[in-house]
Amino acid sequence: MTTQLRVLQRSEWDQWYGKLERAFGGVPDSRQERKLFESLTETERSLAAWDGDECVGTAGAFTFQVSVPGGAMVPAAGVTMVSVAATHRRRGILTSMMRRQLDDTRALGEPLAILTASEPAIYGRFGYGTATHQMSVEIDSSRVRIAVPPGAEDVRLRFVTVEEGAAACERVYVRTIGARPGMLARTPGWEGLPLLDPPGEREGASPMQCVLAERDGEVVGYVRFHNKPQWSPAGPEGAVSVRQVDALDPAAYAALWRFLCEIDLTSVVRARNRPVDDPVLHLVSDIRRCNVRLRDSLHVRLVDVGAALEARTYAAPVDVVLDVEDAFCPWNSGRWRLSGDLKGASCERTRDAADLALSVRELGAVYLGGVSLSSLAGAGRVRERREGALAEASVAFGADAVPWLPHGF
Known part of the structure; x- marks a missing residue:
């Protein structure tokens, strides 16, 4: 059998995305997530491999800008949605999609291609190197205390709905982009990504909650999180799962972490994706009780x-x-x-x-x-x-x- 590789047509998106879902385990995404990614998909930058009328390979790219040392925002192809059907392995489909993507990226004048890898061993042979790592922490908040710097008491914390806080949170994110290399400038539509909250993915936790940090009436930080109540014979053992936490100054950042670690009826605070040098490592009273772990994150490929x-x-x-x-x-x-x-x-x-x-x-x-x-x-x-x-x-x-x-x- 032979396969044909061609640019995705909008009318083919449902079948294409369904094949991607199957390759990643066969569990359908929520309607909310599916709708968002359908709107974000750049079909002109998406590829489908076909065996007759069956889609057997998928690959896409988003048009991004990524921050680099020095603060510049550099055009980059955000490689995504890559899959090959289990029935069509070892036929060169992945290689042909990677070949076409990098040729197209070069033709567009983008000097970089970037991706996150479900299996990091795959992409080295195509020239991608692991450029960033992410840190996860699991803070034993029943024993760990947060030391806040001067000014933290001047920060007002306020609950809002996720929808009410969305615009203010996005403004804070935009102001933090230049602080680190590797951050993405979110183009219109992408502000919806951090708001995704499918009930099936909460694992028994609450709907996403949002707290704003304010000083003199200005929003200077925020945190989005889930709270999962849990009890044992010894008492409450609830868990807080941090989705995003950002702030414009150290005092506001520390105030948000202190809030998270002092939520009633909880004994652990988990955050899965934080910078390796996150200041929270210097705010906690006992780093040994924070279960710090690292894993690969962004893979970078120089196209030019x-x-x-x-x-x-x-x-x-x-x-x-x-x-x-x-x-x-x-x-x-x-x-x-x-x-x-x-x-x-x-x-x-x-x-x-x-x-x-x-x-x-x-x-x-x-x-x-x-x-x-x-x-x-x-x-x-x-x-x-x-x-x-x-x-x-x-x-x-x-x-x-x-x-x-x-x-x-």
């Missing part, structure tokens, strides 16, 4: 090495020749001279001798500043050709704040 490396700034002056290997996108292969500092950068082809040798996958991993070249070199994935070049470049590629993807796509 020169344009991507020029789009960000560098923490220290750097002048280094990179010998880049890129078998899947050979237009990136070869030597590039990167010169840059905190003010900007240039990256051009060169015939000069290489200072460092690495693949495009490693460049994707270090691009946002959360993974060091020295760490990858310690694993044998970056090779130093000129003494001292590794330390120079490793410092330069760093970022002041650890990169973080606040939500998936």
